[in-house]
Amino acid sequence: MLIVFCGGKIQPDVLLTSLQEAYGATPIVGGSAAGVIARQGFGYSGLEVGVLAFLEPRVTPVICSTHALLASEHASGQDLGRQIAGVATNDAFVLMFFDSVSAVAPPRLHPASEIVEGFQHGLNGRNIELVGGGMLADLNFSDGWIFDGDAVARHAAVALVFPGGLCAETMIFHGCVPVSTFMTITRIEGAEVFELDGKRALDVIEQQLNFDIAGGTEQSLSLIATLGQKQGDPFAPYDENAYVNRLILTCDRARGSVTIFEPDFSVGTRVQIMSRDSRMMVDSVRKGVEIANRAIGRGESLFSLYVDCAGRASVKSGAVVEEADILRSAINQSTPFVGFYSGVEIAPFNGRPRPLDWTGVLATVRFRPT
């Protein structure tokens, strides 16, 4: 089986045919990626391809898929969860990829939180460790697709259920700091935040920041500011791991609203405006890789996968140093490694799988200690 990540300028059917010609009737999963990260290099031009090959049956995952995200993300997630419950052992490690872009004009994403929520319902109590990513064709959210094992698919999700003898150690790298006091969401519909502290959300944010985050046209991509929800004690000292951040996808000046990546905030949620912090992002990766390398050294590791938010790429974040470059060069050389730039990352957070923004998720898959 092959896990393949390919840049958006590559025609997926052509790549699929080429790989099938080269490797025969091997199932191919994965999808488009805004960029690919490998030990030898990384890039986000749309011309990259990353491949991870599974040769032995004892480590090869089972493929499950759903193709109905457009109709209902929640129902699709539930369907996938049911399929997985039928084949997964308890605490199995599961990788999931879905295409992030639901519509382009105006931009709309397939909300990962609804897929994950449906997925949890479908699992019906079965514990699994879920890591995943939303696939993008480029950094501008213009398209996305997946390889579902047989073909190229849109509005679909594919999950890889690993054998029970394997487990994963997951690390989440952050990089956002709060730049405002707490505000309370007083009106929200889905992912569209209408009011903060009883006032039009867009006005509140722009007044606070004193600059235009909406851009020229209505409902165009914004991707500048982020709203963060602090978990636990709101007045505890800053801890990057305590935040769930939601990037603002679009703004609507007429409605005075901002639409965030996920519809998982509600009325009463207290949020802060967050800013990316390049230095913290890099430090977080450096420290995290050291820990991951120790974990890799402890047992027989199979591979490492890095799901990296596209917003962390230097061209988007403005970071002078590429954190993906630091990771790929510092990670333990003894284990196969591949990564990709994603629209959203999914990782265990506070004991359950949760979609994350602005994070890098490093999963190292290894044989479960006996």
Added chain:
Amino acid sequence: MNAWNDLGNPWERELNYYRRECNELGARLLRAQEDQSKVVREARRSRIVAKLVREVYRLGDLGGTVADITRSTLEIVVENAMCDRAILLREAEAGSGRFSYRHTIGMPDGDTRHIVDLRRPPVFLFASGQAIRDDAAAQLSAVIRLPHILWGYDPNSRFGLLLGNKAEHNTTPPFEEGDRELVDTALSVYLDALYRERMRARSQRMEPDASAVAFDDAAPSSPGAGIQEAEIKDGLRVGGRTTGFLVVERPGGQYSEYVAYINVSWSRGYRILRMFRDRGDRTYRDLGRLIQFARTECGFTAPVRVYTAGTPELQDIGGIRPPDRQPAKVAEFATESHGK
């Protein structure tokens, strides 16, 4: 203390004060972060040209085929310029407006065009959200099927490079005048890489004593086409030679200017010496320096004949440009090698 109390609850005021300061500091931090992002993106843009030159020249050194060079050059352009689509085209005949695709990246699956007609293509054009769009921009947009475009065209080689973006925002800033350097450089280094590949291929076909043999398949130079110093150096390096060198004096009011016509073994006919990037004829005020150029840079050791523009003999020499054939007072003399 009374003054504090008169202004309301001091704890609440203090809390509000820190809240305001916190928000203001945060806003400043976020704006500074946004400014830094812009600077990084601008710096990236300015590094593109240097990267292009380095990477495309490396391609030439690796000795790929013309198809390899074409494909790789466009990939390097796309990778560095972070654009959505790119097309490299060549006009069939000068002025025909009929362009054929040499390579494309990122075009939609259903687009099977290989030839397009472009009426009076400009040498350079960009169309962004803010810029006014004329007919030329509209026809180029239709070719690449995207609204935001950057175009460069080299009339001498008839190659054109068209880049396009689907949208403009913080990752893909609008194309601008400053991007001219990008397309000009990309075309220049691509043509140079093609030329070097051609030279390399020819030198591999040559006899062991390459320097003594002229290229059998020397291409006739198009009438009035010029030659640049880089081409001469590359040609000599791979075994070509300078077979003729003559000078035309262009009398001026106070001083005369001298231009050189050079005949090389890899093309037929004399070609006027042009400046870097073909920006104009390379003229000299100092005839001595021009003769030195013939000896040292072109390896031409035979006598150099100097004609005044318009001398009848120039009518019989192929490749002389019309302005230098215009009738004028004739003053012919010769210089010889070794300082004679």
